[in-house]
Amino acid sequence: MYGRTPPPLSVVRSAPTGDDDAVLATALIARDREAPGQAWTRLSPLVLRLLRRYFGPGPDRQDLCQEVFLRFFTRIDELRDRTALRSFLIGICLGVAQNELRRARVRRWIFLTQSGDLPDAPINGADPEAREATEHVYKILAGVSAEDRSLFVTRYIEKMELAEIAVAIGRPLSTTKRRLARATRRIAARMSGDPALADYVGGLGALKMGKP
Amino acid sequence: MKVGDLNDEIGREQRCEALGDVIAETIGTPAPGATGPLPEEVARVAARRPRRQLRAVWKLAPAMALVGGAAVLVLMLRPQPLHYELSGTYAARDDAFETPGNGTATARFSDGTSIAVGAHSAARVRSRTRAGATIRLDRGRASFAVVHRPGASWNVEVGPFEIAVTGTEFDVRWSDDRDGFEVLMKSGTVVVRGSLTGAGIPLHAGQRLVASLTNETLVVSEVARAERAGDASATARVVSPRDEAAPPRRARQVAQVTPEVQVNDAPQPPAESAEALARRRALSPPPFEPAAPAPPQAPAPPAAPAVTTSDLGVGGASCNARPLPQIRFEHAAEGFRVLSGDNSSVFRNPVIDHSYSWCGGGSLRFDSSFDLAESSFQSGEAVVYLPRATDLRGKTVTVRFMVRGPFEAEFSARIVTGQGDRRTGNSYNPHLTTGRWWTVSATFHEPPLAFGTLQSDLHEVDRIILKVDATGSYRVWSGPIYIDDIAWR
Numbered sequence: 001m002y003g004r005t006p007p008p009l010s011v012v013r014s015a016p017t018g019d020d021d022a023v024l025a026t027a028l029i030a031r032d033r034e035a036p037g038q039a040w041t042r043l044s045p046l047v048l049r050l051l052r053r054y055f056g057p058g059p060d061r062q063d064l065c066q067e068v069f070l071r072f073f074t075r076i077d078e079l080r081d082r083t084a085l086r087s088f089l090i091g092i093c094l095g096v097a098q099n100e101l102r103r104a105r106v107r108r109w110i111f112l113t114q115s116g117d118l119p120d121a122p123i124n125g126a127d128p129e130a131r132e133a134t135e136h137v138y139k140i141l142a143g144v145s146a147e148d149r150s151l152f153v154t155r156y157i158e159k160m161e162l163a164e165i166a167v168a169i170g171r172p173l174s175t176t177k178r179r180l181a182r183a184t185r186r187i188a189a190r191m192s193g194d195p196a197l198a199d200y201v202g203g204l205g206a207l208k209m210g211k212p
Numbered sequence: 213m214k215v216g217d218l219n220d221e222i223g224r225e226q227r228c229e230a231l232g233d234v235i236a237e238t239i240g241t242p243a244p245g246a247t248g249p250l251p252e253e254v255a256r257v258a259a260r261r262p263r264r265q266l267r268a269v270w271k272l273a274p275a276m277a278l279v280g281g282a283a284v285l286v287l288m289l290r291p292q293p294l295h296y297e298l299s300g301t302y303a304a305r306d307d308a309f310e311t312p313g314n315g316t317a318t319a320r321f322s323d324g325t326s327i328a329v330g331a332h333s334a335a336r337v338r339s340r341t342r343a344g345a346t347i348r349l350d351r352g353r354a355s356f357a358v359v360h361r362p363g364a365s366w367n368v369e370v371g372p373f374e375i376a377v378t379g380t381e382f383d384v385r386w387s388d389d390r391d392g393f394e395v396l397m398k399s400g401t402v403v404v405r406g407s408l409t410g411a412g413i414p415l416h417a418g419q420r421l422v423a424s425l426t427n428e429t430l431v432v433s434e435v436a437r438a439e440r441a442g443d444a445s446a447t448a449r450v451v452s453p454r455d456e457a458a459p460p461r462r463a464r465q466v467a468q469v470t471p472e473v474q475v476n477d478a479p480q481p482p483a484e485s486a487e488a489l490a491r492r493r494a495l496s497p498p499p500f501e502p503a504a505p506a507p508p509q510a511p512a513p514p515a516a517p518a519v520t521t522s523d524l525g526v527g528g529a530s531c532n533a534r535p536l537p538q539i540r541f542e543h544a545a546e547g548f549r550v551l552s553g554d555n556s557s558v559f560r561n562p563v564i565d566h567s568y569s570w571c572g573g574g575s576l577r578f579d580s581s582f583d584l585a586e587s588s589f590q591s592g593e594a595v596v597y598l599p600r601a602t603d604l605r606g607k608t609v610t611v612r613f614m615v616r617g618p619f620e621a622e623f624s625a626r627i628v629t630g631q632g633d634r635r636t637g638n639s640y641n642p643h644l645t646t647g648r649w650w651t652v653s654a655t656f657h658e659p660p661l662a663f664g665t666l667q668s669d670l671h672e673v674d675r676i677i678l679k680v681d682a683t684g685s686y687r688v689w690s691g692p693i694y695i696d697d698i699a700w701r
Contacts (some may be wrong), residue, residue, distance in 0.1 A: 015566055028258070037250050044247035052239050060242070073258035075624050134238045156232030157239075183220070185560035188224035191231070201227045 025082035028073070036073060042114055043086070044069065045095050053157045054097045055150065056133075056138035068093045087167035090154070094168060098146035119123065140190045148183035155180055166197045216595075243467070273502030291342035296321040300329075307337035310351070321345065324359040341365065343443065344377075357381045360400065373406035373423070380417075392545065393423040396435065415661050419666040429599075431544035433564060537610075537699035539596065541569075541576045552577065558582060558592030559680075559693065569695035570612040570649045580615070581690040582682040589685065594678040594695055595630070602700070603671040604629055608655040609700045611678050617646040617691030622684030627654035630675040642683060650679070676700075 006187040024042070047068050051061040071092050079088050084153035091128050147169070154160045154168065191197050223511020296358075300317035311317045319327045319337065324649045325344075329335050337345055344366035349356075358366050358377050367376035370386045373393055380400020386393055395404060396613045397419045405412040408423055408430040415421055415432065423430040443519045539548050544564050553560035558580055566576035574597070594613075609627050624642040628635050639654035656670050676698055682689070 031259060033259070036255050038246070039258075040250040048247055049239075049241045052242075053235060057239070059244070062247065065247060066254055069250075069254050070257050074260075075252065084596070098688045130234050130238050133231065134235050137235060152228065152232070157235050158237075159232070180453070184221075184224050184228055188227055191227060197231075202232055203366050 001054070021085035022082040025076070025079055025085040026030050027075045029079070029082075038071060039072075043089055046086070047089065050090065050093050050153070050158065051097055054094070054153050055101070056120045056141070057134065062098075064096055071096065084167050087164050089168060090160075090164075091168040094150045095153070101146050133197060133200045136194055137191075140187060140197075144183070144186055144188065145165065147179065148186060148187060151176075151183045152187055237246045292323045293340040294323055294325075294345055295340070296337065296345075303337075308334070308350075309336070310334040312541050314631055323361060323364075328355040328357075330354065330650045338369070349384055350557075353383060353388055354387045355381070355383045358400070371406075372425070373404055373409070376403040376405065376412075378397075382415075383427075387502040392645045393421075393425070394545070411646040422543065422547050429545070429547055431547055433544055495659060535701070537571075537697040538699040539598075539615075540572050540574070541696055541698075542572050542574045549597040551593075551595035553578075553599070553686065558590060559594050560670050568616075568694045570614070570694075572696070575696040577691050578695075579690070580617070580680070580693045582607060582621075583688055584691065590682045591678045592693075594680075594693070595675055596677070596695075596698060597675045598673065601631075601672045601674050604673045604700055605658050605670045606656070608653050609676060609678070609698070610651060610653045610696045611695060612649055612651045613678060613693060614649045615644075615646045615680075615691060615693045618648060618686065618689045620684075620686035621646050621682070621689040621691075622686065624683050625650065625652050625683045626679040628677040628679055629656060629670065629673040631669055631673055632676055634669075635677070636670060636673075651695075 024035060028039060044065060048062070048065050051064050051068075053059075055061060068089070072089050076090065079085065085207055112133060139150065144152075150169065151165065154165045155162075160168070162176055162180070163173060165180070166173045170177065171179070191201060229381070242581055296319050298309060298317060298319050300315055301309045301311055309317060309319075309329075311329050311331055312536070313332050316331055317329045317333075317336075319329070321327075323344075327335070327347060329349075330353035333354060334350040334352065335352075335354060336348045339346045340347050343361075344358075346367040346369065347356075348369040354368075356366075356368065356377065358364070358378070358380055364377075366376040368377065370383060370384055375382075375384070375395065377400075381398035382400070382402060383396040383398070384394070395415060397415045397417050399414045399417045401414060403412045403414050404421055407425060413421065413430075413432065418435050420433040420435045421430065422433065441513055478549050539546055541548075541564060550562040558576040560581075561579045563577050566572050566574050569575045576594070578592075578594055580592050582590045582592070592656050608631070611627055613625070615621070615623065623644050624640060625644055626637075626641065627639050628637045630636075635658055637654055639652065641650070641652050644650055658670055678695060680693065
């Protein structure tokens with residue numbers, strides 16, 4: 001099955017400081033001419049990445065990325081805490097992604113595709129075992145709710161803090177914790193039911209624990 | 213949480229994190245510039261001014277239009293207050309109007325209610341609603357014919373009184389000197405509230421309410437159908453709200469003195485029956501005249517041996533003698549009050565009667581019932597409260613009365629003055645019979661005959677009592693007793 005090549009254990013992302021986000025938010029609210037371009041340049045990779053990781057392997061969702069920014073610029077005056085600009089944008093992005101996912105499910109129900117599955121796209125630049133594991137994970141995510149999927153992506157792929165996730169999904173921290181635990185239980189249970197994925201995760205665990 | 217459960221949860225999180233790492237590695241961050249420049253349509257949106265408030269207004273616009281339309285509909289469909297037309301006079305400001313001395317006015321309301329205001333009257337339509345109106349009668353007379361409707365609410369304000377009406381016909385009179393308030397019910401019911409009425413006095417068809425603020429009296433009378441229709445020959449029931457309880461059935465023990473008695477029969481009117489005479493008089497009742505001022509008090513004899521002396525005078529011959537009697541019982545507004553007895557009283561159910569009168573058109577009538585055993589001497593008392601405390605020292609009190617009962621009945625009569633529970637005087641007039649008018653007099657001198665602690669002061673008498681004792685051999689009988697013209701001079 002899968003090899004024992006250890007994947008990286010963490011993702012390091014360069015996060016601009018809150019002060020930078022606050023300045024950008026102030027400029028956007030003030031309708032500074034340069035601000036939209038700066039926001040696009042600074043934040044569109046984040047949005048595109050989040051959309052990729054939300055929907056899994058497939059073509060880039062440039063159209064969704066533009067829709068996210070359309071809503072972002074339209075609703076920028078709703079931003080209360082200007083240092084939370086990034087969480088505000090992620091919340092909008094997750095909303096757009098969830099809506100798109102629901103629409104895609106409707107399209108599948110009315111047989112817009114023969115198999116009912118989303119068309120696969122080749123994943124380049126990763127080892128075959130990781131690609132196969134990724135495909136299995138997204139098949140599992142296709143069976144859970146849009147919110148559980150959002151929680152999994154933001155917590156375990158994007159490595160966001162619980163407080164950031166709470167702001168992004170617009171729920172209290174305690175509710176976010178409870179829902180994240182529930183989503184984790186559901187997704188982990190499905191992973192356990194996938195023998196190939198269980199073996200792969202077991203190998204990863206053994207590597208983490210220092211076992212051969 | 214158990215340790216095993218905690219371990220399971222940690223294991224689940226670790227598996228998810230491990231797979232998340234794999235996915236993050238597999239699906240990395242796009243290369244710089246992968247998203248390209250800011251699309252032009254997105255940039256245009258970013259440059260727009262926020263229009264949230266405007267949008268919110270537009271979102272609410274349909275609801276606001278709906279509410280506005282509903283409000284306009286409610287206003288259009290809301291029942292309008294009654295309107296009225298005035299004929300005979302003109303309404304001044306505040307819907308007030310007056311009538312001249314020789315004219316009347318009529319206000320006709322849109323619900324059919326009409327108010328006829330008599331001459332020399334002033335009234336005002338204070339307020340109007342869809343259920344009725346509030347009319348204020350400032351002076352004069354007014355006849356109301358209120359159409360009965362469900363939920364109708366009419367009010368008539370007269371001086372300190374208020375008449376609540378639901379649908380009826382009645383007349384109201386109010387004098388300028390604030391001393392004459394009168395309501396004559398023709399049909400339906402009303403409730404009169406205000407001065408002297410306590411929690412309110414309900415009136416029904418055939419009743420008349422007369423109130424005097426000066427004398428603080430309020431009388432509700434029963435009016436016969438004929439009088440309601442314009443004929444004054446009717447009877448009236450007197451209700452005095454401030455009367456005391458009925459006296460005990462047992463006759464008060466009064467010391468008897470030997471009076472100087474002179475009894476003269478008062479002959480009946482020869483040619484005309486009493487009923488016909490009274491009816492004729494009632495049709496043109498004599499105007500009420502206030503009590504004439506008492507003549508200068510004659511100095512009392514320094515040492516009068518007798519306290520009281522009695523005299524029976526002749527009846528109708530002195531009918532129009534001047535000065536007129538202080539209390540004539542022509543109508544209930546003369547300021548007197550009457551103690552109405554209960555079922556155990558010999559005299560009960562006092563009314564102003566217009567069928568029998570010694571002089572004028574009315575008398576005070578009681579239903580008398582002497583119903584004890586033959587061996588006892590039963591007494592009945594007609595207690596008339598004077599309009600005000602009166603000094604009777606050296607004065608002669610005259611009372612005229614007639615009993616209509618079995619011809620075998622025989623009785624005696626006495627005049628007693630009272631002041632609270634104390635009484636003075638004892639004029640004994642025996643061997644009186646039924647079917648004719650008697651005039652009984654008593655003169656009160658000082659010092660009065662001592663009745664112990666029950667002796668009243670003659671200078672401040674508040675009531676005059678006609679005391680009738682059944683005597684003779686036939687002492688169980690009943691019949692009306694008519695009292696007329698109480699005078700003192």
